[in-house]
Amino acid sequence: MNYVQAADDYLMYLEVEKNYFVNTLTSYAFDLKLCGDFLTANDRSLNLDELTSSSVRRFVQDQVIKHAIKPRTLQRRISCLKSFSQYCLKENYMKSDFTAGIQAPKSDKKLPKYMNLQELNKLFAYLEQDPRPQAIRNELMFKLLATTGMRRQELGDLIWEQVDLDNQTILVRGKGKKERLLPLHPIVLPLFQEYRQRLSEQQNHYSEPIFYNKNNNKQLNPRGLHKIFKETLDRAGLPSHRFSNVAMTVEKVSCNFLHTNCSICFKLR
Structure with missing residues (x-):
């Protein structure tokens, strides 16, 4: 299964079956596209069975080093990818979890x-x-x-x-x-x-x-x-x-x- 096609299926699932809020859907679509664009730009396969945690970890590193993404935004992007990976496993789009072992960074908790x-x-x-x-x-x-x-x-x-x-x-x-x-x-x-x-x-x-x-x-x-x-x-x-x-x-x-x-x-x- 191709990454882009699976991402489209996943977003439709979130919208229709999970009733996700429109802002959440927009954010998740953006996060998935960022990861897909990174894979393409770095000559990495978009075949889900060939996607590894190493590729996703490189994407996370790129977000931190080159784009200075804040911890809270990075947490959302990793959460999105983890949820997407679990969906692909459930739908039998692939055999292994490409987010295994990847941990989201901790963010400072500010008082309201x-x-x-x-x-x-x-x-x-x-x-x-x-x-x-x-x-x-x-x-x-x-x-x-x-x-x-x-x-x-x-x-x-x-x-x-x-x-x-x-x-x-x-x-x-x-x-x-x-x-x-x-x-x-x-x-x-x-x-x-x-x-x-x-x-x-x-x-x-x-x-x-x-x-x-x-x-x-x-x-x-x-x-x-x-x-x-x-x-x-x-x-x-x-x-x-x-x-x-x-x-x-x-x-x-x-x-x-x-x-x-x-x-x-x-x-x-």
């Missing part, structure tokens, strides 16, 4: 960064007074994050079909196409109403995305959301944390926040 309650109040105060055209959109996005804990990708993927304002719920579709039904906090209900009034009839259709870019002609992607989050924090006079994902964690300490007894902070990871 939090946005405390005082900072969150400062952020919301800024959002409520922001005069820019997209202020209502930004306020709705941040308050949805704070009250639901959804991920950045989940926020960007929202369509109007997922929001039920009558029953005050939102259906969140997460990794692996798993769904969870969450209650909408009362503070976001009027924001939804006001935001919808600013959209066109077509943009209010149940199949349309909720959040658009500043020109209102294209759905926001994760990179665009990242830029908005960082820019908003800067404008609010808050530390510009590195956003790769935003999740809400509810601590066991009770406090008065947004007229409800809860304690909310952002965990940036």
